[in-house]
Amino acid sequence: MRRLTICAVAATTVLLCAAYKAAPQSAPLNSGSASNSGTESEKREIRDFPLTVAKLNQYEVAAKAYRVLMTKDPKLAQQLDGEITSAGAKTIGGVVKIMETHAQIVSAINGSGLNVHEYVVMTYTLMDASGAVAAKKKGSKEDFSAGVSPSNLTFVERHYEKVSKVLETISGPGKDDDDD
Numbered sequence: 001m002r003r004l005t006i007c008a009v010a011a012t013t014v015l016l017c018a019a020y021k022a023a024p025q026s027a028p029l030n031s032g033s034a035s036n037s038g039t040e041s042e043k044r045e046i047r048d049f050p051l052t053v054a055k056l057n058q059y060e061v062a063a064k065a066y067r068v069l070m071t072k073d074p075k076l077a078q079q080l081d082g083e084i085t086s087a088g089a090k091t092i093g094g095v096v097k098i099m100e101t102h103a104q105i106v107s108a109i110n111g112s113g114l115n116v117h118e119y120v121v122m123t124y125t126l127m128d129a130s131g132a133v134a135a136k137k138k139g140s141k142e143d144f145s146a147g148v149s150p151s152n153l154t155f156v157e158r159h160y161e162k163v164s165k166v167l168e169t170i171s172g173p174g175k176d177d178d179d180d
Helices: 002-022 038-048 053-072 074-087 092-099 103-110 116-137 150-158 160-171
Strands: none
Touching (some): 038 116, 053 074, 053 103, 053 116, 092 103, 092 116, 103 116, 116 150, 150 160
C-alpha cells in the first residue's frame, strides 16, 4: 500500500509538469481568458525563477512535507491527481488554484517558507534545468537548455547532486519508502 501511495505522489508531480509542458504556446492563462499570452508569460517566469541554495533548501523541506502528506493521505493524492486531470490544468495558475483548494497542501508547502505558486514554479524550473544538465552530462548532442536561464544551468551544474536528491524526493521511491 505504501509503495502505491509513493507512486501516486510521483504521478501527481509528473502530471503537474507534463500538463504544463503539453500546453500549446497559445493556451490562455485561465480558461475563458481573452489573453493568449499566459503560457509564454509562464514559460518566462519558469526560465527567470532564480535558483539559490536557500530556495533549494526551502524547496526540499516543502517537497518532503508534500510527500509525507500524500503518503499519509492517499485519498488526497488520488483526489488531487483527478482534479488536475479533469480540469486539464495546463498553466501554473491552474495547478496552483487546484492545489490551494486543499488546506493541508497549502500548510505543508507554506511551512517551508515557500508559497504554493513558488513551489509549482520551482518544480518546473528544477525539472527543466536538471533535465538539460543531465542530458549534457550523458553526452547528448541535442541541446535541452532552451528556455532555461544560463544562471540556473550553472546553479544546477554546481549543485547537481543536491538537486538530484531533492528531485528524487518528488519523483520516485527512495530508501525510506520500504513497506512497513
